[in-house]
Amino acid sequence: MNPFIVLAVIGGYFLLLILISRLTAKGANSDTFFTANRKSPWYVVAFGMIGATLSGVTFISVPGEVGSSAFSYFQFVLGNLVGYWVVAGVLLPMYYKMNLVSIYGYLEERFGPAAYKTGSFFFLLSRTIGAAFRLYLVAGVLQLAFFDAFGIPFWVTVMISILLIWVYTYRGGIKTIVWTDTLQTTFLILAVVLTINYILNHFGWSVGEAFRHITDHADSKIFHWGWKSGNNFFKQFFAGMFVTVVMVGLDQDMMQKNLTCRNVGEAQKNMLWFSASFVVAVTLFLGLGVLLYMFAAQTGTPIPERTDDLYPLLAMNKMSLSIGIAFLLGITAAAYSSADSALASLTTAFCVDFLKFQKRTDDKKEKQRKMVHVGFSVILFFVIVLFRVINDESVVVALFKVAGYTYGPLLGLFAFGMFTKYEVNDRAIPILAVAAPLISWAIDTWSEQLLFGYRFGFEILILNGALMFLGLFLFRKKIFRKLKNVKGV
Structure with missing residues (x-):
């Protein structure tokens, strides 16, 4: 694709985002940045969350991964669906009842300051890595589509990408992101629909014929029952459920958007409608994956070594200019819809959990919040560049593998806090939070020798x-102190 067309498309896209930012950031303050003053319409949040949840990982990796693991990812998605229901029914009511800005405030009230800081730290670590993975994808596409033509190095591409996020989020924060996510989700879904339509026209198929060809294809197999396989249904389903609970319900990024709704009822309505839409969207991506492999075979296009490169290769080199533009907008929207909210949530968690913004009334808060925002932008830059050097596997697999280790302590902390009444030695919690992932990694590494050939998949999170x-x-230590006070135990 002509690099000047790429520049025009990306430039126009970001002008739209900046315009939305200016409209939504009028009169913005720290409350606007952190909570959008709790006035977001639930249906806007629900639609925008589709793009934030799918991200560039789903947009590129899921269609490409179909060639390696067929539709087995859908088993994981079915678990996701149940996980969203758990978040809506169990966690959202608790967060609203406690009137939380940072959800890790629950851990301070339940266990103490060390648990609070530990929970927030593991979120900061997890979300930084996750956002870096997602931005790495879009930076790679922009590098191929535009920056390589002018000999501009990858690190400059990354710097420009992060700078653009900072420009439209530094004032309005989560309020701006709720609305920009709506635009980004629109571009993301539109790109997939247009690509599918192009391939159907290429083959001369109706929607019904395409459905039959997809379901008859070997790569459309969904269910796997072999207990040793990492794609076993029960492993995938329960891993999908628990991954959703931790990566949505215990994640400041995703919950911060939900907590901008007017009340818990609207937040739950948002979550339930979003979960159904999410399943439909992923089904589209899986179907697209089969169609891409069919299209590559029919046009004699070699399958790239990295399956993540399949969709970009075909859309930008083998299809029409309009599809190339749609793809470019889609991948940009997909990556930025998760990366921009990640930057806002990282800033929120650090300001609220470590700088105690909620307890301060001084005039330095606004300046410090902007400095923290810049600081996390710089951290993301270095993590993305590092990932460029070391990554050698499918991003979708790498992302959830990392999440399985870094989100595990959060899962254990919240589960123990909610389903037991015991107090814990608060100073021991940081040590336990480091030990659990290390032991999990050791078991995962030697599982085939220790467990008669069993291989862990995403369910490493549960362990x-x-x-x-x-x-x-x-x-x-003892029964929860507040329970003793209430019941006289």
């Missing part, structure tokens, strides 16, 4: 959370 829960139980 990690269980080990954290066990550690907390071993360091329990």
